[in-house]
Amino acid sequence: MAKPVSIEVWNPNGKYRVVSTKSMPGTRWINLLVQQDCRVEICTEKKTILSVEDIIALIGTKCDGVIGQLTEDWGETLFSALSKAGGKAFSNMAVGYNNVDVEAATKYGVAVGNTPGVLTETTAELAASLSLAASRRIVEADGFMRAGLYDGWLPHLFVGNLLKGQTVGVIGAGRIGSAYARMMIEGFKMNLIYFDLYQATRLEKFVTAYGQFLKASGEEPVTWRRASSMDEVLQQADVISLHPILDKTTYHLINKERLSKMKKEAILINCSRGPVVDEEALVEHLKQNPMFRVGLDVFEDEPYMKPGLADMKNAIVVPHIASASKWTREGMATLAALNVLVCIFYTHITHFVC
Numbered sequence: 552m553a554k555p556v557s558i559e560v561w562n563p564n565g566k567y568r569v570v571s572t573k574s575m576p577g578t579r580w581i582n583l584l585v586q587q588d589c590r591v592e593i594c595t596e597k598k599t600i601l602s603v604e605d606i607i608a609l610i611g612t613k614c615d616g617v618i619g620q621l622t623e624d625w626g627e628t629l630f631s632a633l634s635k636a637g638g639k640a641f642s643n644m645a646v647g648y649n650n651v652d653v654e655a656a657t658k659y660g661v662a663v664g665n666t667p668g669v670l671t672e673t674t675a676e677l678a679a680s681l682s683l684a685a686s687r688r689i690v691e692a693d694g695f696m697r698a699g700l701y702d703g704w705l706p707h708l709f710v711g712n713l714l715k716g717q718t719v720g721v722i723g724a725g726r727i728g729s730a731y732a733r734m735m736i737e738g739f740k741m742n743l744i745y746f747d748l749y750q751a752t753r754l755e756k757f758v759t760a761y762g763q764f765l766k767a768s769g770e771e772p773v774t775w776r777r778a779s780s781m782d783e784v785l786q787q788a789d790v791i792s793l794h795p796i797l798d799k800t801t802y803h804l805i806n807k808e809r810l811s812k813m814k815k816e817a818i819l820i821n822c823s824r825g826p827v828v829d830e831e832a833l834v835e836h837l838k839q840n841p842m843f844r845v846g847l848d849v850f851e852d853e854p855y856m857k858p859g860l861a862d863m864k865n866a867i868v869v870p871h872i873a874s875a876s877k878w879t880r881e882g883m884a885t886l887a888a889l890n891v892l893v894c895i896f897y898t899h900i901t902h903f904v905c
């Protein structure tokens with residue numbers, strides 16, 4: 552018998568039972584569920600990452616739908632438990648769903664949802680922030696000031712890279728990759744090179760039009776190029792940002808060999824998923840190339856960092872906060888609740904991951 556898990560309950564007499572494995576920002580998502588006659592149970596256990604056993608205890612013997620988190624392992628065991636409890640719906644509160652086995656969900660008749668779109672700009676803004684922080688060495692310089700080491704202006708003090716006129720490389724030019732590219736092009740007049748399995752037509756049209764606008768204003772126009780291989784991006788770009796999904800094709804997409812193809816003073820940003828980068832190889836590369844810089848929001852063995860990474864001055868590390876704006880997090884919670892409601896009321900839906 553699994554240990555009971557502490558919960559908070561809304562609308563105790565609701566007809567449908569919906570469980571959220573975490574408290575989520577705002578109340579709109581709770582109100583939406585309550586208005587549709589759901590009893591909402593929110594896990595209040597003081598534990599950041601719930602185990603499969605904890606979630607089985609939360610699901611119990613009757614559960615119509617669950618809102619879960621990217622830190623949880625939604626595979627065969629949980630979908631089988633949810634299905635046994637009469638559950639028809641699961642939504643990840645995330646756009647990435649590499650923690651969800653969609654095939655297993657389909658086998659047990661549970662529809663799966665995710666939360667795309669509402670986090671696009673917020674995530675792209677963090678990638679842009681990390682790009683700026685890395686190029687102008689902001690975190691290093693902040694540490695230097697706080698340590699009381701500043702004793703006057705010097706021509707060589709914290710010299711970084713100018714972004715204007717340089718090339719931004721985007722790997723995975725989907726929603727977030729394209730939004731990031733626009734920020735870097737519009738904001739800093741960078742040229743674009745990108746690699747994706749599909750053509751990013753809207754992005755290309757935007758850069759063409761912006762280039763024409765700049766030219767008409769007497770400025771140097773920006774340019775774009777769709778690379779035929781990822782290596783072209785690695786060799787040519789000054790700042791490279793990773794935005795693909797995590798799957799078999801993108802696991803360790805950046806490895807020792809590929810790092811060696813990048814410019815010595817390049818900047819690498821990862822706001823996608825940790826395992827897209829071979830983090831051990833990255834630590835070694837950072838040690839060998841002090842002018843190479845990285846900005847990381849995600850880690851291979853999250854929440855841990857590979858040995859040595861925390862000591863590297865040329866690395867900026869933040870704890871998976873790319874989608875962490877109030878508007879976005881409330882939007883993700885609302886979308887996750889709507890996903891579950893749609894699946895409870897339209898039971899023929901099997902999956903609609905976007």
Ligand SMILES: NC(=O)c1ccc[n+]([C@@H]2O[C@H](COP(=O)([O-])OP(=O)(O)OC[C@H]3O[C@@H](n4cnc5c(N)ncnc54)[C@H](O)[C@@H]3O)[C@@H](O)[C@H]2O)c1
Pocket residue numbers: 646647648667668670674722723724725726727728746747748749794795796797800801822823824848849871872873874905
């Ligand atoms: N750090 C965070 O907090 C955070 C926030 C949001 C999203 N994410 C991650 O970002 C990912 C992308 O989100 P999105 O909304 O832009 O998704 P999206 O589906 O719009 O974009 C992903 C792009 O990657 C491309 N792609 C897939 N395989 C590829 C490959 N092998 N090589 C090159 N490109 C490839 C796809 O064609 C697509 O254009 C999510 O799956 C998630 O893992 C992280």
Ligand SMILES: O=C(O)[C@H](O)CO
Pocket residue numbers: 621644645646647648670873874
């Ligand atoms: O995939 C996602 O949505 C992020 O990692 C968290 O917002």
